[in-house]
Amino acid sequence: MTRPQRSDAARNRAAVLAAADELFATAAAPARVSMDDVAAGAGVGKGTLFRAFGSRAGLIQALWALRTEPLRRAIESGPPPLGPGTDPSQRVAAILDAILVVKLDNRHLTLALEERSGSASLYEQPQYQLVHRLLSDLLRDVGRGKESELLAHLLLAAVRADLLDHLAGSRGSSRRQLRAGVAALVDLVLNGSSG
Amino acid sequence: MTRPQRSDAARNRAAVLAAADELFATAAAPARVSMDDVAAGAGVGKGTLFRAFGSRAGLIQALWALRTEPLRRAIESGPPPLGPGTDPSQRVAAILDAILVVKLDNRHLTLALEERSGSASLYEQPQYQLVHRLLSDLLRDVGRGKESELLAHLLLAAVRADLLDHLAGSRGSSRRQLRAGVAALVDLVLNGSSG
DNA sequence: TTCAGATACGGACTAATGGTCCGGTTATCT
DNA sequence: AGATAACCGGACCATTAGTCCGTATCTGAA
Numbered sequence: 001m002t003r004p005q006r007s008d009a010a011r012n013r014a015a016v017l018a019a020a021d022e023l024f025a026t027a028a029a030p031a032r033v034s035m036d037d038v039a040a041g042a043g044v045g046k047g048t049l050f051r052a053f054g055s056r057a058g059l060i061q062a063l064w065a066l067r068t069e070p071l072r073r074a075i076e077s078g079p080p081p082l083g084p085g086t087d088p089s090q091r092v093a094a095i096l097d098a099i100l101v102v103k104l105d106n107r108h109l110t111l112a113l114e115e116r117s118g119s120a121s122l123y124e125q126p127q128y129q130l131v132h133r134l135l136s137d138l139l140r141d142v143g144r145g146k147e148s149e150l151l152a153h154l155l156l157a158a159v160r161a162d163l164l165d166h167l168a169g170s171r172g173s174s175r176r177q178l179r180a181g182v183a184a185l186v187d188l189v190l191n192g193s194s195g
Numbered sequence: 196m197t198r199p200q201r202s203d204a205a206r207n208r209a210a211v212l213a214a215a216d217e218l219f220a221t222a223a224a225p226a227r228v229s230m231d232d233v234a235a236g237a238g239v240g241k242g243t244l245f246r247a248f249g250s251r252a253g254l255i256q257a258l259w260a261l262r263t264e265p266l267r268r269a270i271e272s273g274p275p276p277l278g279p280g281t282d283p284s285q286r287v288a289a290i291l292d293a294i295l296v297v298k299l300d301n302r303h304l305t306l307a308l309e310e311r312s313g314s315a316s317l318y319e320q321p322q323y324q325l326v327h328r329l330l331s332d333l334l335r336d337v338g339r340g341k342e343s344e345l346l347a348h349l350l351l352a353a354v355r356a357d358l359l360d361h362l363a364g365s366r367g368s369s370r371r372q373l374r375a376g377v378a379a380l381v382d383l384v385l386n387g388s389s390g
Numbered sequence: 391t392t393c394a395g396a397t398a399c400g401g402a403c404t405a406a407t408g409g410t411c412c413g414g415t416t417a418t419c420t
Numbered sequence: 421a422g423a424t425a426a427c428c429g430g431a432c433c434a435t436t437a438g439t440c441c442g443t444a445t446c447t448g449a450a
Contacts, residue, residue: 006396006397007447008399034436046400047401116310118226162316163348163352184342203428230409240429240430242427394447398444398445399445402441406435411433
């Protein structure tokens, strides 16, 4: 039984999320946003911050969950091509493209999210596992039997934050090029067509 | 003109490399090998360590360079299928497979190597760029024109340390399965054949 | 409205760690 | 042997995630 949260706690939680969002969007690099910065930006003590989110990783994941809420809903229960009831091939392509776009729109946050903190890697994060499972299932439906799990990992590896950051940043790939490239890879994996 | 290194410096450098090698192989996680540990293990002061290698990343890269020396030579000037003069498709497959094997044989070191330290990502490391360029060129020879650079990144993303660690570690994939999976991916990218 | 106690606040404090500094030591060359 | 440049080592510094606990605040009941 979790009793309702106290109002000041809720207010502070919101303030922290807003401040962190702002800081990650602004900062030169996500690693340069310290928890002290976030606390100061939110006008809150550090203890409060850690009480609310547990750890740096917890804060980042909460923020990410907030940012990806619409996408998650669209995938879980929205209309095609993202939602259920879509042709599996098209759904895989749509989901990967949507993930790519979200990541490009939140570069620093995504980088922070995928930075391994302590011993926890990207692959242990519940969200990753959810998407991976979904893609695996879809790939299986498409006829890739035992390979589907590995292929799902490989598709997701193609949209990893640091790779995108490298391509978009220091190598100047446009969003259009990236989407086309990922689409081509998906096509290759799904249909085996050579482009 | 760099004058010859003093003998004690050379000795210490070797001791540090040996100690670091041992520690990374033994430790539970690469992040848990601190520079103090390495210095203590080598029976050397911290200043010496940093003088010799510049930074933690420098030490790790030096160690990696040592470990991959044979592979590098085989690729640069060895016999087929790794060396020059091989059919490009086969060479891509051979190189990726060799990289995979080296990474599996040095899991912790590879994890440490690919951990982003500060603002420097994997993609800025000279070794990555060398391999990437080589693969790009080979892919171009095989007929993948403008896509070759992106495809090379994607192939290399498939053998990233943390992914391999996840697959081999907490999910129990065997080396054989991993090699087969990567080989299948390469085949897909090269020939567009569907498995 | 008041009050009691559970809940949350906040910022000083801790621990861990990468990296720096410089007085003292040692190899090397003549 | 002696002069000198290179090197050593470990105390020291700065940064940062995370903890602790005395104090302030909210909330529900009387």
